[in-house]
Amino acid sequence: MAIEFTPFLVSLRLSFTVTALVMAVAMPVAYRLAFSRSRWKFIAESVLTLPLVMPPTVLGFYMLLAFSRNSPPGRIFSDTLGLPLVFSFSGIVAVSCIYSFPFALQPLKAGFESLDRAIIEASYTLGKSKLETFVSVVLPNIRPSLVTAVAMCFAHTMGEFGAILMIGGNIPGVTRVASIAVYDKVEQLDYFPAHVYSVLLLALGISVLMVVHHVNRRRGERHDTY
């Protein structure tokens, strides 16, 4: 019996898209948070890390209400922007971005916080702009955090289930990602494809974690040596 691999392709497409979007936003946000001395910083941190503790179905439920075609924001997205957020690929991208955001934010913030501020100032005194300093000095010196953030965001999106099911449903080739396909096959008592999907997801998860720990081990060896 042939195994349908489309759910995996949907998952991969989702994870690549979400990781790119999340990293683009999380890098400047984490940088601001790491160096902010605002007394209100804790509020931003709490809101942005809320997905770590909130049931995915809760977010999915509220997004479903907010972006259905009966609501004004839903109509703006579907009619004006042509990006319907309910039962669509763009919808599961949106919900996964919110859900995976803290998984990228936390390692990036920790990386920026551990950075020696003086090397940033040294770059400024050498006439380098903030952007040039960020690209040439800041990012290369938090490379392990960068790898961790990308890997965790990617892996978490691959494994996301509840929020995607709530907002995207289970549309083959569109919103049926690998984790939902496992559920779908088990419900049909079709265990063989469920096994195949599960083993693939497990292998991917462990590979990502091994990359993360390998990179961080190498950082440990060089720690405090400069």
Next chain:
Amino acid sequence: MIHINVAKKLRGARGPFTLAVNAALPGKNIIALHGASGSGKTTLLRMIAGLMKPDEGEIIVDGEAWFDAKRRINRPPQERRIGFVFQEYSLFPNMTVRENLAYAANGDTNVGELLELVELGKLADCYPYTLSGGQKQRVALARAIARGPKILLLDEPFNSLDPAMKEKLQDEIMRLHRHNPITTLLVSHDISEIRRLSSHVITIEPGTTSFFSTYPIVARA
């Protein structure tokens, strides 16, 4: 000529005080900045560099206002043409010695010449974490002068070095200064170091207001 007339409220170990500095630094000299720890020496350096904003006053370098509270001028560090050697060297860990200097250099600086000048040619492709304290300090110094700064700010540059290395680097700074006399402000606690290197001293006295003076050193050790 560099005119500094700034004030900033600081919080010290013994309560708040105002760092008030009014000095004219003669160009192309090495001027020592001396005072008890916590008196605001590093703060003054950071204000000149543009890394910290004075509450009031002005900093005028060769007729250009780098900071002027009344005229609301506060140039960012990028527009001040300074060379800053930080206490902990602060080399870029992701770059080799040569890359550290090349990053700092502008178009007309020859990185190879600079490496030879501070005798770092053999270490050009090493990363900072493989260098000794003295070697890092020389890279930091070379990096600070790579851009042709108008003023060189050295924040206790010999603090964590052993006496032999200290002396060697002091010789090096004097040699570099003869080769290319840049107005240099050197933070130091060490009287013998001050006598050896500098032609003038600024003393910052701790207290509610820091007093201060510039005077030439009469006798050299």
